[in-house]
Amino acid sequence: MSEFRRNPVFGNWIIIDTERNFSQEKHSVENGVEKSDTAYCPFCPGNESMTKPEILAFSNNPHRYPNTGDWKLRVVPNNKPILQVESAIKRQAYGIYDKMEGAGAHEIIIESPQHDLQFKNAPLEYYENAYKAAISRVRDLRNDIRFEHIFYMKKYGSHGNYPIGSHPHSQIIALPIVPKQVNEELDGALRYFNYKERCVFCDIILQEIDDGIRIIAENESFIALCPYASRYPFEVRIMPKTHKSDFDLISDAEMSALANITKTVQTKYSLVLDDCPGTILVHTAPLKKRNLSYYHWYLEIIPEIAVLGNIDKGTGLFVNPIFPEDAAKHLKG
């Protein structure tokens, strides 16, 4: 059972989740799967019984039974979820502190039956299915009024000795709180809106199109750029050109355009950064705020480029060794 604890000064919630394996000797902690479990992959076809019963599946076979093979994509609950959907949300005091049971949902989108499919080489249909499944899950989870925010995130590439990490998948995490960082982004956008009466993200898009030097790709619905104040080298943001605050309000046409530009960015990454792994994260409005005029959803991609001697941990101060204009120049090719 996991527990939420609130930092009494910063006000952010931390999740303590002891279901994760924790190895002191190796200074490492695994997310849901034993390090020794290299003999099998629970995400591979034929191993459907190793996951919890599927929530959603895409298949070309209209007669397919759930939890059998012959699928293109499956969504399953995480075997060792950070949060359990069954828990009630009970906030309570602990002296001067605050805590809460770890209610929420933690689902895995198994994006392909092919274990060794590389994200950068995946066909367009793969990207389309992945986004289609994610949006479908967000739209469904939104109906549970206990949830306040949903993260959709994907880690691609090889992340250390993490056996299932290499089977292409993404995660959906529904939370009973709005994370502090999400509220901060909303507050910042609202401050700008109150002052300018314009969406700051729409303004950013206009300036970026005007400047041109940080844009790496563009199509009818999206623009991909290296943000002006990039925290990480080769950080990329994919922004919808039409103002919308909620990821799950995306249209089918936009979904295809998003799949397309994601693939384009990954191709560019592979040319410049080789097989550098990374994280994709959707920034979207909290569930109970919708159609906001001051917020604008977007997708963030952070390659895992090691910055030795970096000082951001604890300080929150990011030092980026490359100007985003130069990163964009490399990626544009």
Next chain:
Amino acid sequence: MSEFRRNPVFGNWIIIDTERNFSQEKHSVENGVEKSDTAYCPFCPGNESMTKPEILAFSNNPHRYPNTGDWKLRVVPNNKPILQVESAIKRQAYGIYDKMEGAGAHEIIIESPQHDLQFKNAPLEYYENAYKAAISRVRDLRNDIRFEHIFYMKKYGSHGNYPIGSHPHSQIIALPIVPKQVNEELDGALRYFNYKERCVFCDIILQEIDDGIRIIAENESFIALCPYASRYPFEVRIMPKTHKSDFDLISDAEMSALANITKTVQTKYSLVLDDCPGTILVHTAPLKKRNLSYYHWYLEIIPEIAVLGNIDKGTGLFVNPIFPEDAAKHLKG
């Protein structure tokens, strides 16, 4: 030349510092020293000419010339500083964005002439000298009115293939801005003070002493504990029992007590986490706010325990695999 750029939504400043070496092939960036420079260490005795002229040195030899050998500790400007003290601070607009030249100071405290001295095995005098030098530098840098905040941080243990990383040293970074995270901590503490008319950190210390289960060490002036809402496994906080908002207002007696408890914590770490590297960071009030009744300086230690499949990057959501009570139990021994 480095440049500060402000995130137009979050409002935090990012530093772009192209003086750092950046290797796309290896996905790694070095902080000030070439990866190939393994033949020598600029921090070792005899190599004094490899650093910029020293700012401060401790020696048993009263006749020692600056920048020669025979020292116990040296403070030198970083050869490739993130910030240059000579720069003027010019804030300016760039379209809707904000930028500023990277003025500041970046100093290295070479804490010992012994290259392979392990932090955990260092004698008490080593810790005392390190803190004495840090406080002396903070007190001096405080006089430069361009500076708004000073970070004192130390990375200990082996951090990858980082040649000078193994020579014991710490860093002083003086900034022309107050980092957003520092302001957030102050704001949170002020909210509590406005509501309770008490310092939240003093309340934390009282509750921790009362609970007992998260305390791992204590002496006349300090308490070392695993924070209630720890973000990282085995995170430790060393808090002064007497209310003071500013690290550099520490007394000589407190400085010895701090050296003592730091050594104790490192000994405990070495028994439980072996040679796990980590970061020590001082949280203190910004330079132009002093003697605050609502803020309380403290020292934070974060061991570098890999949490595979973690989700904090981008989300700001920390998942900790161990309850701080259990971490404290292990460390207490």
